[in-house]
Amino acid sequence: MIDVQRLRVLRAVAEHGSFNRAAAALRLTPSAVSQHVAALERSLGAQVVARSTRGVSLTAAGRIMVGAAESVAAELEHARRQIDRIGSGRTQLTVATFTSGGRLLLPGALARLATAHPDTVVHVREHEPEDSLPLVRRGTVDLALAYHFDGPLPGRPGPNAGLAWAALMDDPLHVVLPAAHRLADCEALELTELAEEPWVLGCLKTEAYLRRYAEHAGFAPEVRGTTTDYFFARSLVAAGTGISLIPSIALTPEVPGLRTVPIKPPAPTRHIGIATIRRRDHPQLRTLVRALREQVTQRANADRGGES
Helix, strand or coil: CCCHHHHHHHHHHHHHCCHHHHHHHHCCCHHHHHHHHHHHHHHHCCCCEEEECCEEEECHHHHHHHHHHHHHHHHHHHHHHHHHHHHHCCCEEEEEECHHHHHHHHHHHHHHHHHHCCCCEEEEEECCHHHHHHHHHHCCCCEEEEEECCCCCCCCCCCCCCEEEEEEEEEEEEEEEECCCCCCCCCCECHHHHCCCEEEECCHHHHHHHHHHHHHHCCCCEEEEECCCHHHHHHHHHCCCCEEEEEHHHCCCCCCCEEEEEECCCCCEEEEEEEEECCCCCHHHHHHHHHHHHHHHHHHHHHHHHHC
16 A cells, blocks of 8 residues: 555655755654655665655656656545535636636636536636646646647656646747837848847747747847736837747737737747546546637637638
């Protein structure tokens, strides 16, 4: 029999990278953490962490057990919520979302959910994907509206086992320039055409992505400002501070005096989707997923209508 407390300790060790930091997070002594891990290893007959002077790292067996620990924690949290629902008679649904996706897609979807399930109590939490996906795995959040750029979902190697990812839409990034800029009337731009331009960006991940793309294009961008708000970034562009790289869903509301120009392929793109726990399903969750898909379809139809 595997002790659930030992799994909890192993999760903390994996998250914090050392016995000392895990002990502080769990309010245990480092010796107690070490004993829990050693006892887990004895019960499994396998080493779950590799110890070194630089800290600890998970072995292959350890990664398997951390995945199991996440699943166990999520199931226990789900059971607690079911018991709470029995007591209150109302379903609780917790949703995490990143800012721009939540602003565009979530309100209409939640309105549809409220119409279909008026007794459902919804809690909304704003998180970036690197924070929201672990919350889904732990069962703290039922659904995360999230995104990733090229490559796997954000997180440590192998942390997304048990997560179901349903793609919603692609969200290409566009160059935003002052209306008087020499390139403002171009139909599309190569990043190399912007090598000498100063940049103001709406989030740190966009900056990291721009730097990777720019490196492939053979230049290093001059970043004069990084904000946590795309509207603020566009306002700085309008003020002449620099140009910006903005996802398509964050291009509203309009800021006067700006032009938006697509990037020629391969254009940097965010991939937006829904993360839930595998095998976790109930009517309210299905309704919300369907409503989010309907919001994407409605937006696509509106965009096509605007182009005609």
